Amino acid sequence: MTTKISFQDVVKTFPLKDTAFVALDHVSLDIADREFVTVVGPSGCGKSTLMSMAAGLVAPTEGQVLVDGAPVTGPGPDRGVIFQQYALFPWLTVRHNVEFGLKLAALPAAERKRRTDHAIDLVGLGDFADALPKTLSGGMKQRCAIARAYAVNPQVLLMDEPFGALDALSRVQLQDQLLGTWRQEQRTVLFITHDVDEAVYLASRVVVMAARPGRVHQVLKVDLPYPRTEEIRLSAEFRQIRNEVWHSVYHQPQAASAA
Template sequence: MTGISIRDVSKTFQVREESFTALDGVRLDVRRGEFLTLVGPSGCGKSTLLDLVAGLAAPTGGEILIDGVPVAGPGLDRGVVFQQYALFPWRTAQANVEFGLEAKSVPKKERARRAREHLELVGLAGFEDRYPHELSGGMRQRVAIARSLAFDPDVLLMDEPFAALDAQTRESLQEELVRVWERTGKTVIFITHGIDEAVYLGQRVAVMTSRPGRIKEVVEVRFGSRAGDLRADPAFGEYRHLVWSLLRDEVAAAQAQERKAASVHG
């Protein structure tokens, strides 16, 4: 089954007179319809990799294929949800969701229908006419997710979308996102710093090394059932421990890199 294929991808940035390599030889395949979470220490290139898949930047080396077609730039086959909601404050929730559909020249009545349908999908039926400032942080993030889903992308790319939310809202949205994914069958790549979040959401957890970022290992996450509280399942703790054991040395290496950079520029 084809999906996303990341083949020996590297990315080097030029900063003033110096260059640094954010990613080096990343290899990863994401199956169509899979929910994959991506974890790694700060500065390892997680967001850079997501930008490359989104087509917002080009790799220095290697290539990224979606269903066998090379990524050459942004496309409507991919929806992106960032940590910041990026909603238009002068548009209602409904009008924010309709925005991407306007770019596709979807007729007005169809836009309205699809926007209402996707707001209902993320649990916001009845809030169509609210403006962003009238919504909580969690509700604004739901609008952002609905907007990305409304134009029906094959792939949903999410860069720490729940990081700024309180713990209860975050867990509620995690459950909501799993429900939406199960209903829509989208291919999802979800970046997070949280090991618990990665294990709860992901069918697989890809662990990245410290910079330059590579894929260290991919952990298969298998629960007998998603019914009930997964976090109380003994297997949840085992998976969490495994992911942390893979991350521990990478976090220490990233911290050492930060201390070295601080001493050089201090």
């Protein structure tokens, strides 16, 4: 399978008073085209830093990050980024929020409308296309943010705990909706989360990080079929994989997780 994202011996350090904080320590990881990979780990393990480097928002201190074999040197339209905070323009409707990036790309009006309508339909917000963000629930706001990322037609979706601020029911609903959209659109997804159940439910592989310095501790394959359903979530097979990931995250050697 073709590699879409490649982290090659990546090191990231941040300066402190008299020393340097090592956020990531020689991380190597390949993500295949159209694969859904989740990253989970203890606080301070460098999950968000890893995603930010793939997005081109943070440069590695050593090593390199490749997308389609080319070094990442900055943000680009080939990578859609979705954060925990919705970052919607409050004065724009759902439609105009989703269309915003397409206007920046100077696409013709007809093509903007086609892409915008398609993205809004993908996330199930067709009845709210003309609503302002203040009238939407948290889950609907996040769906709008996802639609905005999809509208620019990225090949890669980079998601940093996008459902972290939602209530439990909205979170489960958004997980199912995201998987439905992913199976339809077949993007490559790198999804950062602190929730073990979410990590297992969404992914074909779960990357468990170790903290301080951040590094890959274990990669576990999720050998469960898509589409994922409530039956799968409640199955013994799911519980077994979930327990393996939980143990890998929370029972690492003390030296790996100490502050």
